[in-house]
Amino acid sequence: MILDTQLLYGLVGIFLFSLGLSSAFASSALLRRILAINVAGAGLFLLLIAVAYRGPEINPDPLPHALVLTGIVVAFSATALALALVKRLRETDDD
Amino acid sequence: MTDSLVWSIALPLSGAILSVLLPRAANGIGLASVLGSLAAALAVIWTVADQGPLTYAIGGWTPGLGIALRADGLSALLLLLSALVAVAASVYATAYFRQAEQRQRFWTLWLLLLSALHALFLAADLFNLYVTLELLGLSAAALTALSGQREALEAALRYLLLGLLGSLAFLAGVALLYTGYGSLDISTLTHRLSPGLTGWSAAALMTSGLLIKTALFPLHFWLPPAHANAPAPVSAILSALVVKAAFYLVLRLWLEPFASLSTPELVQMLGVLGAIAVIWGSWQALQAERLKLLAAYSTLAQIGYLFLFLPLILETSDETLRHAALGGLLLMALTHGLAKSALFLAAGVVQQHAGHDRIAELRGTAQALPATTFTLALAGVALIGLPPSGAFLGKWQLIAGALQAELWWMLGVVLAGSLLAAGYVFRLLGHAFGQARYPARSLSIGRQEIPALGLGLAATLLLGLFSAPVWSLLAGLAPAGGLNP
Amino acid sequence: MTDVVWGLLDLLLILALLALAWGSLNSRNLQRAVIYFIGFGLLLALVWVRLRAPDIALAEAAIGAGLTGALLLAALRDASHSPDHTDRPDRAWRLNPVPTLLSLGLAVALGLAYLQALEIADPQRLAVAVFSHLEQSGVSNPVTAVLLNFRAYDTLLELAVLLTALLGIMALGQARPAYAQAGPVLAGLVQWLTPLLILVSAYLLWIGAHAPGGAFQAGALLAGAGVLLRLAGFPDSHFPAALILRGMVIAGVSLFLAVGLVLMLVGRGFLDYPPAWAGGLILLIETAATLGIAATLMLAFLGGRPAAWSLDTSTTGRIQAADMVRHNTGDNP
Known part of the structure; x- marks a missing residue:
């Protein structure tokens, strides 16, 4: 059962990662590309947290949890910078 | 200490x-x-x-x-x-x-x-490397956008997004390795990793992520606009070091944790991509109309040379050949780092002086900016790989290694790449040394010209004449197979 | 029996998660795509709870869904102001065969690799090492122990990443203008919510040592309060003076680095806390980090530099500058 949960959520994470990655390469619109990168990142986080899960009785492995927390903040930073670049590009178009 | x-x-x-x-x-x-x-x-x-x-x-x-x-x-x-x-x-x-x-x-x-x-x-830790890669990618993209010009913003955004995709691929590999081998420490993983689907997938993901960042052909398209539109000192560090940092990681990973996974076909493929990059990058540099674009394309070619060394380093059991090739690789990388930063800094002086960096209109530069033109020439010598630059010794090792390993095609690549490099360097110098009818007064901008000149001199003289310490520092690094527990 | 219930719950969660992800990647309308993405983030927070990762759930809801969502919505609002340059929705979605096949191939290959990885793995991985050293870490929440002690260096660099993003944004241009003053209902709501968020954030910071919570969750909530105030029309003129603002932004990373270096200079080693002091030092660092994270996230939401960021706008800023200089040279080794 533990392995099943690990397996199930881990595979969903991998699927989201692949989906996000290919959408990021396929789409041309900037905002969509940024969304896709975020979905791909979330997929990886799901994979890591699934690996950390060790059943309802045993405490999960805290190491991947810490990595994912770091990852979430890094992903936010990158998204914020990318969106600011998009905003600035739009403003230069308007000028 | x-x-x-x-x-x-x-x-x-x-x-x-x-x-x-x-x-x-x-x-x-x-x-x-x-x-x-x-x-x-x-x-x-x-x-x-x-x-x-x-x-x-x-x-x-x-x-x-x-x-x-x-x-x-x-x-x-x-x-x-x-x-x-x-x-x-x-x-x-x-x-x-x-x-x-x-x-x-x-x-x-x-x-x-x-x-x-x-x-x-x-x-020395894979997740820590992921964080440093993101720190590097974000700061490099922000610096590329510094001028606020449209081209710079576009280049920076593309650089940022591709860099993020590269980091994500890297992180995916790290996650797989942690799942299978329970560690993030590189030397622990070096002992634990064995051939298998987990290792291969992780290696493929992490290497392709890094190949985007190091701009190896055919993943190079983001580099020329980013390096050509960033402010000069930023271009210098991006070209000299940031792309090389990703290459360094490829080398480090394949020398240590992935050493047991390497196969001749794979390493040959990286070598062939390197060869294409040498020819393609040099050819584009020859066609480039702007000086900074020339410098950026030349970086693509120089990264290609570094990958050419990989078959000699990763697929040989001959320890002396391996050590010689590793030294040659480092000499190429160091010389290029110094020469390319000198070239970009000098290009910045030219651009600020002339108001543009169109190569065909640089006539009179030698009269107005003699020190900077000399820097361009020094950097050119090192990029072609003429003696006494360190790149000459590096290419020498590459040829010697290729002969020993009977990889004949490499000789042709090195020869063609060097001829093309000579072509783009002399084309640039030809225009820069052209006599202007009304030359601008000779200028001296010490704080800008002297550092560039210093880097140029270091590229041509220092490493070529004092190369022995490089080899002694590399002695004993990652013996063949990397599998000594 | 409970297994069946869990199984059904898992299935429902996963289907909803996949549907929202699919929607956010493929919806024709960009605005809808963003809404789906926010929903995806919120659902992900539930998944984290399901997988017993409450620390991540809090961070995901606040940062992954909340603040990222606010940023995306603000970006959409910018786009709607210049109709000619909106991101054109991709045409009626057709299954583009090449990327679809590639993504399926990638998913299958990675899925197989994952199966093999689970099979060869020692299921303990590093968990044993973390739990057996937990007592020496100064805190009892294992995630906080990893973040602020065992792998504190990662967290230090992560704060540097956040700072880099903010400085990059500040270098790009002016902030979005302040929003219109909110009507009485929103203003009243914000008046209630802000102190509540500040309280909860302080609680999360304090509790982080032994229960889910910590600097990132607390900082994100505090930033959420700031974003709410901004949305309710909080004007630029209410920002603190430039030097204080800048001091807040670097508070976390500078104190963290200073603690690390001081410990090295006194002969212990970089970020090597004396065990007796570890709890106190971690709380100190987390408090500064909360402040820094909150200020950074809030400013990042503005999409550019507000007038208050520039040091040259006021003379009062300069007087405070002199004060802060004296204050800060003491902190930095």
């Missing part, structure tokens, strides 16, 4: 933090912290030469639970290159940015980029 590992990262980081608070003093803070970081890098290489590889367990925790910093000959040499180029480009930057506000913005991001580079060269 192992504290110097920490200082080489902490000094630029402290400088960045301080200059957020005291932007008016940014010039002083920035110069002080890059000089301090150079001193730390010198201490690192001195200690490595004296005592062999260094490890620093941060927080006192054993690597695995905690994070370690590590320096061996390979990382110490690149750290020193980075600190050296950073000092020259920083001095240059104090005069390059004429607007106080822009200079202040430059300094904070610049110092963050340097901390990221140094942290990357010294990292």
